[in-house]
Amino acid sequence: MLRDLVMDAVTHLRECMMMSAALLPALFAGVFYLKKSGLKADSRIKALVICSAVALIFVLIPVNAAVLRILTGTYYDAPDIWNTIPLIPLGAVCTVALFGTLLSESAGSEVKSAGTKEEIALILFFAAVLLCGSLGTAHPGASEAKDINVNDRKIAEFAAEKRLIGGDYPVILATDDIIAYLHTYSPDVRTLYGRDMWDGRLTKNRYGTYSDMLVQIHSDMLRIEEGETDIAPQVCLRAFEAGADMIILPGCDPVTLKDAGYNVVGFSVGEDVPLYSIVSVSDGRLP
């Protein structure tokens, strides 16, 4: 238990450092504004700064996530709790309030004092931290459907129109990008598994998990994407057993799949573009 608490504390500290590019200037601006303004400080801004400071202390203590979980019954993940700090309005209001106070002071004073250099240094510090913070962009999450390439998009749209003999939509197995795109394109399409297979944040909010067989099929599809196309026939066998009606495989040899007894239709979107193989069981269900 102690080890878990220490790990939690380290995780929170790392998150503090990641958030510090925005949080540090915001809190510093608030504190300096209150110090500069003294009794003339706007009580509303004072309340906002104190509220945010309390929220930060609350966030820093790792056990609070567990306490919240017990009290409310919901797992507030450590990253989610950072939303108790109104970071953007706090930073904006405090920075401009501090700037306004410094401006009034410098306009009112006739003699430039050494304090002015400190203030300029402070402003430069804020600007530098904000600029440094804005330069690093977070790594985007997994499998963004918008990032799908044109060829995958074409085959996905082609597959989405396919119907079985009885009129139902086939259950499709394809690469991650194609599966992710299919469900943003058509309301009727069905796939063997969904984006929650690889998107951990989606899995967290759902009941139930995928069977080991489906997880294995997904791993094998990733291997095929990386070039291990020789496992394609075995993957097809498992996928059809799991309930798939149509499998889209990139870059696989259609002859190998035909020799394995499957019905294979090649799909190419142009010259020098990898051929896709649309594989189905040879029972004529998929025309």
Add this chain to the structure above:
Amino acid sequence: MFKTVLLVLFLIMITFFSGRTICLLSGMFSGKRGDFFSSFTAGSLFLICLSFASHFLTLFRDGMLASEKKLLGFTSIGVFTVCYFAFVILKVMSGKTSKEKKEKQKPARSAFVFLTIASLLSIAVSVMIAGGFRLDSYGDEILETTVSFMNGERMFSLDPLTGLPYREGVPMKHMMLCLPGLYAVLSDAFSTRPSLVVLHIMPCFWFVSGLFAFISLSESVFRDDKDALMKRSLLVIAAVAFVFASDTVFYAQGYSVLSSMWTGNAIRCWVLIPFMLYLLFEKKYIFALMPVLCEAFICRTSFGIGFCAFIYAGYTLIMLIGRRSKCSETS
């Protein structure tokens, strides 16, 4: 294209008129009527409430998108009509003549420079969000859920990520979240692709609504200041700067604003919390409960107790303690 333009106009009209009516009504009690910016943001919150009401009723009725479309359609037309006439009447009742307008000091030239920078920055970021240059749907399935609602089946009967029946089901507290229903109704009613509505139009709408919330907040903080226009412009610039500065990890607030503005989390941190702070700064404590409610309607919170509620409670408590200590000092 024409229907997409109609959709945008519909959003703007219903948001403005409903928001303005709410602000004028609120102004009759508090004496502060708000301006165009706070009205627009209030209207966007009202749209969330309206959407939740129709989504909630539809879930208990037949769970079909067509029913929700009918309900939301009739309600919004009714609300728009009532609000339009109420707006006219209230404006006449509480309107001020040009003689009553406060004499305002002409701002300095530098203020217009900052105003121009703030405007250009706001437009640039709005275009960036509308254009979808930084989309990320990690951990979010609103688009898939919106698309799945349009298949003619009962809502939440099919898993939006597979198209197959749910393996385990969806808890009611997740089904009640109204954003997928709102987006699906708008897509269906205006025959617009769901991806266009969810990933481009609505993020821009919410971003602009949040910008207006910050403008309202700036008006509240710097209303009586000498360089009000300059400071208000600086606040907008600072808000955008902090968005980019907090764009460091995928769960940071700035990241969600830039990459997933259609989600409840992003709307909460960019629209609801700043607007709630504006209302609290204006001492409209009852009206400030509206963002708290809206968070429950759009975010996966525990029984509606979310981060807006924490901030509301924390701020109000600190203001109360401050007032009490001032009273005890003077006595």
